Amino acid sequence: MIHKITTIVFCLFIFGINAQAQDIHLSQFYTNNMNLNPAMTGNFDGKYRATVNYRSQWSQLSVPIVTAMLGFEKKYDLYTQEIGVGGLIIHDRFSDFNIANSKIFISGSYKRDLGGVELAAGLQLGYVFKRQDFSNQTFPVQWNYDIGDFDTTLPTMEMDERTNANYFDMNFGILLSKTWNRKIKTGIGYSAFHVSAPKESFLGNDFKLKFRSAIHFDAEMRFHEKIYIEPHALFMWTTSTEDLVLGTNLRFQTTKMGIRAGVFHRGGLPDSDALIYKVGLLYQTFELGFSYDFNISELSQSTSRKSTYELSFIYTTPNIAPQTESIPCERF
Numbered sequence: 001m002i003h004k005i006t007t008i009v010f011c012l013f014i015f016g017i018n019a020q021a022q023d024i025h026l027s028q029f030y031t032n033n034m035n036l037n038p039a040m041t042g043n044f045d046g047k048y049r050a051t052v053n054y055r056s057q058w059s060q061l062s063v064p065i066v067t068a069m070l071g072f073e074k075k076y077d078l079y080t081q082e083i084g085v086g087g088l089i090i091h092d093r094f095s096d097f098n099i100a101n102s103k104i105f106i107s108g109s110y111k112r113d114l115g116g117v118e119l120a121a122g123l124q125l126g127y128v129f130k131r132q133d134f135s136n137q138t139f140p141v142q143w144n145y146d147i148g149d150f151d152t153t154l155p156t157m158e159m160d161e162r163t164n165a166n167y168f169d170m171n172f173g174i175l176l177s178k179t180w181n182r183k184i185k186t187g188i189g190y191s192a193f194h195v196s197a198p199k200e201s202f203l204g205n206d207f208k209l210k211f212r213s214a215i216h217f218d219a220e221m222r223f224h225e226k227i228y229i230e231p232h233a234l235f236m237w238t239t240s241t242e243d244l245v246l247g248t249n250l251r252f253q254t255t256k257m258g259i260r261a262g263v264f265h266r267g268g269l270p271d272s273d274a275l276i277y278k279v280g281l282l283y284q285t286f287e288l289g290f291s292y293d294f295n296i297s298e299l300s301q302s303t304s305r306k307s308t309y310e311l312s313f314i315y316t317t318p319n320i321a322p323q324t325e326s327i328p329c330e331r332f
Contacts, residue, residue, distance in 0.1 A: 027310050057308040084120075111175075193211070216233065287316075
């Protein structure tokens with residue numbers, strides 16, 4: 001069964017069929033602004049923000065799928081407007097098939113106060129480096145009935161095997177946010193990925209990455225002086241494939257320290273994929289989070305209901321600039 005799972009994962013990486021597996025996704029999606037929505041670049045309370053994410057998926061395979069992200073963003077305040085700029089580096093690999101995928105993006109956003117509601121728009125441009133080593137792969141035509149196994153000395157019959165699939169990529173997004181009172185903040189956004197329709201293939205064909213859309217929602221509700229409820233939702237779709245993540249974090253926050261815990265559910269409609277458990281620690285300008293995906297899909301029968309873990313780290317410098325602008329007047 002594990003061999004079948006590995007083969008399926010390999011096909012998803014190589015041929016990019018219509019599934020969410022063609023794109024990197026995080027269980028702690030709300031911890032990385034630029035990976036979620038370019039319009040959220042600079043959308044934080046502070047001056048600078050550095051983010052690190054690490055994901056290890058399907059450790060039941062001989063070698064898990066590993067994803068790492070590094071982001072840095074900065075916010076510039078200009079009266080009732082904000083400009084956010086940032087950079088994002090993403091790398092993931094599936095060592096069993098020597099597949100490596102690296103992305104470098106620059107992001108920019110512009111946010112304006114529209115009288116109680118803030119509207120932001122963002123654009124993300126980048127380049128993707130995808131590499132594959134076919135030397136340890138086998139193809140159906142290499143099956144040798146005499147020995148009952150694959151024979152790598154036989155020809156693959158593939159006319160144009162490529163080890164690289166590099167391309168330019170572009171994403172954009174919008175975000176609406178509102179502070180209802182001193183206790184409730186909400187935000188809802190839409191982001192679109194692969195709007196440049198890049199070609200991605202190791203076999204020399206004209207396969208184009210499918211346009212992927214995402215709608216996300218988040219809120220912060222102060223339930224008590226030191227207790228906050230933080231619901232999050234993410235719905236993504238591309239062609240006929242859908243992915244929905246719903247859940248809530250509970251945060252206990254003092255002046256310097258805090259703890260966060262939550263439960264999320266991920267799955268398409270109407271199928272279930274995993275339950276996600278999250279715990280986190282906050283200390284002054286640092287945030288550390290750990291999540292574990294408990295597999296509840298049909299795949300759990302062969303993986304003992306074990307699947308994925310993630311780590312997130314966020315460092316934010318406070319904004320010491322004055323929040324109000326003084327208007328000089330003439331002296332007489």
